[in-house]
Amino acid sequence: MELKHELSTLSLLKLISFLFWSGLYLQWAVDTEHSPEYCSRVVTLLHGLVASCVGLAQCGLKTFSPSSLTLPLTWSQYALMMWSWGYFAFDLMWCLIYWTKNAVMLIHHFSALAAINLYISKQNTGCIFACTIALLEITNPLLQTRWFLRNAGHNNTILFYVVEFTYLVMFVSLRGLFGTYLVYRIIKSETFGVYEKLITLALYLVSLIFIYEIVGYVLYKYRNKIEEFRGFGNELVFILQEQQ
Incomplete structure (x- = not known):
């Protein structure tokens, strides 16, 4: 009976979180004349700001060490998990309704929901989740700001x-460097089980795919400018050599 009570409480908290994000989106969509994507990105911006700030605070960066990644789960970290679970459930539903072309994003959201479901059932996953959600969301406000500027x-x-x-520099450096470090610590740790390690690898692979897409975007968009810069550099070197 106790187990059923705990499960029902957990389900209720998830439902409340999901309804909060869905209600926030619907309220914005009804009160404004903006497109569904615009309203969704406003919600995403709010989650990114709060999740990254709270996640960083719960990481304990000033006293951060490998051993702190396995500290017992706190109530504030539990609340952050509930906050983020509802958002990812809402955004996954939105993507399935309005935007299904990007399969990587769908996999990302499925993996995030699975990770939260797994982490919330453990006793030593609070800090690792806080660091992970901060890592995943810290560049999100920049991404949404970029979209709003382009849309305007x-x-x-x-x-x-x-x-x-x-955004590009932070995303590649944080997910590529710090993300790799976190994955290494989790895989090496004996505290985390096989499922935690597998879901961590899944999120890491999704991040690598995003990094690959970003590098391709940079090369595509800035190729001509890079070539112009190289040409200018070659001309500058030639002029300096002639003066000597």
């Missing part, structure tokens, strides 16, 4: 390029 017609402004460049 400001995609050729200095602000747009600054936001885009900052």
Whole structure:
């Protein structure tokens, strides 16, 4: 009976979180004339800001060490899991309704939901989840800001390029470097079981796919500018050599 009570409480908390994000989206969609994607990105921006800030605070960066990744789960970390589970469930539903072309994003959301379901049933996954959600969401506000600027017609402004460049550098460096470190610590740790390690690898592989797509985007968009910069550099070197 106790187990059933715990499961029903957990399900209720998940439902409340899902209804919160869905209600927030519907409220924005009804009160504004913006497109469904615009309203969804407003919700995504809110989750990204809160999840990254709270996640970083719960990571304990000032006292961070490999052993802190296996500290007991706290109530604040539990609340963060519930907060994020409802968001990912909402966004997955939205993607299935409006936007199903990006299979990688769907896999990302399925993996995130599976990870939260798994982590929330363990006693030593609070810190690792906080660090993971912060890592996944810290660049999200920049991504949404970039989209809003482009949607408003400001995609050729200095602000747009600054936001885009900052997002690209942070995404690749954080997920590529710190993400690799987290995966290494989890795989090496004896505290985490096989399922935790498998879901961690799944999220890591999704991140690598995103990094691959970002690198391809940079090469496609900035190839001409890179070639112009190289040409300018070669001309500058030639002029300096002639002056000598």
